[in-house]
Structure formats: structure tokens, C-alpha cells
Amino acid sequence: MAPAGFVTRFAPSPTGLLHLGHAYSALTAWDAARDAGGVCLLRIEDTDTARVRPDHEAAIYEDLAWLGLRWPEPVMRQSDRRVAYAEALAHLAGLGVTYPCRCSRADIRAALAAPQEGAGASGAASGLYPGTCRGRAMSEAGPSDAIRLDLEKALALTKNQTLHWTETGPSHAGRHTLDPDAMRAHIGDVVLARKDIGTAAYHLAVVVDDAAQNVTHIVRGEDLLEATPIHRLLQALLELPEPVWHHHALVRDEDGKRLAKRNDARAIRTYREAGLTPADVRRLCDESAR
Numbered sequence: 001m002a003p004a005g006f007v008t009r010f011a012p013s014p015t016g017l018l019h020l021g022h023a024y025s026a027l028t029a030w031d032a033a034r035d036a037g038g039v040c041l042l043r044i045e046d047t048d049t050a051r052v053r054p055d056h057e058a059a060i061y062e063d064l065a066w067l068g069l070r071w072p073e074p075v076m077r078q079s080d081r082r083v084a085y086a087e088a089l090a091h092l093a094g095l096g097v098t099y100p101c102r103c104s105r106a107d108i109r110a111a112l113a114a115p116q117e118g119a120g121a122s123g124a125a126s127g128l129y130p131g132t133c134r135g136r137a138m139s140e141a142g143p144s145d146a147i148r149l150d151l152e153k154a155l156a157l158t159k160n161q162t163l164h165w166t167e168t169g170p171s172h173a174g175r176h177t178l179d180p181d182a183m184r185a186h187i188g189d190v191v192l193a194r195k196d197i198g199t200a201a202y203h204l205a206v207v208v209d210d211a212a213q214n215v216t217h218i219v220r221g222e223d224l225l226e227a228t229p230i231h232r233l234l235q236a237l238l239e240l241p242e243p244v245w246h247h248h249a250l251v252r253d254e255d256g257k258r259l260a261k262r263n264d265a266r267a268i269r270t271y272r273e274a275g276l277t278p279a280d281v282r283r284l285c286d287e288s289a290r
Helices: 020-035 054-066 082-094 105-113 122-126 151-157 180-186 202-212 222-237 268-273 278-288
Strands: 007-010 039-044 098-101 146-149 164-167 174-177 191-194 217-221 244-248
Touching: 007 020, 007 217, 020 039, 020 217, 020 244, 020 268, 020 278, 039 054, 054 268, 082 098, 082 146, 082 191, 082 202, 082 222, 151 180, 151 222, 164 222, 180 222, 191 202, 202 222, 217 222, 222 244, 268 278
Parallel strands: 007 039, 164 244, 217 244
Antiparallel strands: 098 146, 146 191, 164 174
């Protein structure tokens, strides 16, 4: 159990080496906790069993320690959290806001490409799930089904609540109100549990874990800013507390693209082996974040 007060977290996936972008996010979170007299937790998001590797997890601990960062033990690992996710999913199913989905990616692409009278171009242009399986009952769910949130039913269930969240990041600071129309246009019926590995997908796992760890301030990259409304909605449905969000700038390459784990030239390990110091890496993070 995390202590009371300011609590944030850094939650990498052990599917590759940490790069400069991860370093910037980790340092931003740890600095915020230090300045507030709080704590930064480390959480390992290892549910993608097809891609996670023990050596990559070991490298996470090694790289963060080299940067001078420390965290409370034991570290939460999502692979140990299946019961908690199943309970949250059952709660949402009990509210009637989930449905099983058997559609493959190819099915979804085909449905989006098909002309629909009166639909205009918004569905295909947005790439949102078109709702092919929305009428299916949870009693029909099988091992080959993903589980989706029925956004319309979820919004109807919370229509008497005005859902807000606070953002302290540099680009979107302020108090924001959940916009149902924007969620319909840009988010849609997100996946809550994946059929390929039979466990919680990101949106469900992150809100359940943050609440379990008493996270009060979520520090993450601005590429996840658009996920905040769906997380706030899930928190309301699951009766979880509202944290404060801080979306920081991203470290980008020379072409302005966000770094990915295939950017081995920007891996923390590469900088370490080249003889750079943690202070050098911190300086590079500050110079590259935009």
C-alpha cells in the first residue's frame, strides 16, 4: 500500500529497452514526487505475454537505478493482477455497459470501409469501432471474444453526473469537463479485455491499478492525453477516486517523431555504454522534449 499524500508512478512495459523518452517521463515523475514530498512508484505493465522478456524487465530496474531513481518495494506487476481486473470487469458487466466482440482487425477495417447511408465519412475517417457486435449479450461471451465498453450506455448511466478532471501539464492545464459528444466522435467503444491474451487491456488495467496504489497524481506523456476522458469515465463507473493528471511534452527524434522502443540509438543502455553520465542523459531529455 502506498503512503498517503502525493503519490505518482512510472509504469513501463518490458517489451524493449527504455529509451530517452522513458527517461524523461521517469525523471519528470520522480522530480514531481520529490518536490511535493511524496513518492513515485514503479509498476511493471507486463500483460503482453507475447512480447515481454525477463531481460527487458531486468534492464528497466538497472537503467532506472543508474539514473539515480529509487522506489518502494515490492513492485506491482500487472501479470499478478488478473483477479482484480476480472472483478472490475464483472462490476462493469453488472452495470450493463459491456459486450463481447468477436471482430478481427480485418473485420473492423472492412466495416469502416463499407459505405453506410447517412453515416457520412466520420466513422471511416476516425477509425472508431463501428459497433458490429454491440447488440451481443455478455452471456454470449466466449474465449475468442474481446470485451468492449458500450460507450453510449456508459454515458447514459453517468448522465446525471458532471465529470471533471484537473490537468496540470504545460499545454492543457486547467479544470476540464467530460464532453460526451467528443467521446462519441473520437473514442468510441474501447476494448477493456483482449481476446488474444485473455486479460485486461490498457484502459481498464491502468485505472484499476492507479486506484489500488492510491495514486493521486498521474504523470505521463501528452500522447496519452486523449485517453483521459475514458479513464475518468471508467473511474466514475467503478466508483474510484479522481486523481490529478499531468501530461508532459514528448522526447522526439530529429524528424519530430515520438521515440519508439525500436530507437536503440536512443536507448538508455546505449548512452550508458557510450560513457555518458545520468546528468548528461537528463540534459539530453530536456533538450529533446517538445
